[in-house]
Amino acid sequence: MASEHQERVDGQRVCIYISVQSIPGSPSARPFTLGEIFCQIQFGRELNLYEDSHSIDDLHIPGGFDSENDVKRWFVYDLGVRQTLDSSEHHRILHEPYRGCRLDDGTLKFVPCPQSRETLTRYLKSYRWVDHRTTDGTTHSPQQHDTPQQQDITEQNIA
DSSP states (O other), X not given: OOOTTOOOOSSEEEEEEEEGXXXXXXXXXXXXXXHHHHHHHHHSSOOOSSOOSSXXXXXXXXXXXXXXXXOEEEEEEEEEXXXXXXXXXXXXXXEEEEEEEEOTXXXXXEEEOGGGHHHHHHHGGXXXXXXXXXXXXXXXXXXXXXXXXOTTOOHHHHO
C-alpha cells in the first residue's frame, strides 16, 4: 500500500475545462485536437499517444465531446505516464486544472486554475492512470468508456 509521504509520479494529469465549440476541427477529433494544441503551447511537443518512448500520454474522453451544442466539458490528459498506478496511489499524481477559451483570432488560451485542484483531484480518483504500452512495445488506444460520467463534474462544483 502506498505511503502518504511517497513521492509524486513522473508526469501529470492535465484537466481542461472548455466549451466543445471552442475546439477547432472535426467534432469527432476534439479530444485529440485539444491535447495536441495544449501540448504544443505548454510544452512545445506533440501529444504522445502511440509512440514507443520512455513515457506515453493518455486521455480520458468525456461524453458529449462531439456535441453540436455549446456545452462545456472537462478533458483529462495524463501526460508522461511511465507506470500504472492503482487507485490507492492516485494521491501521487499532480493534477493541473486549466480553463480553456478561444480568442478572437481563433487561437486557444489556457489559464491555470489552481483553486480547483483539490476538488478536481477528489472527483478524478476513479480515473485510471495506466501505462498502455505492452511488453512488445505496442500501445492500446484510449477508450471512451474508461472515463466516468461527467454530469457531476461541472464548473459550479469544481471552481
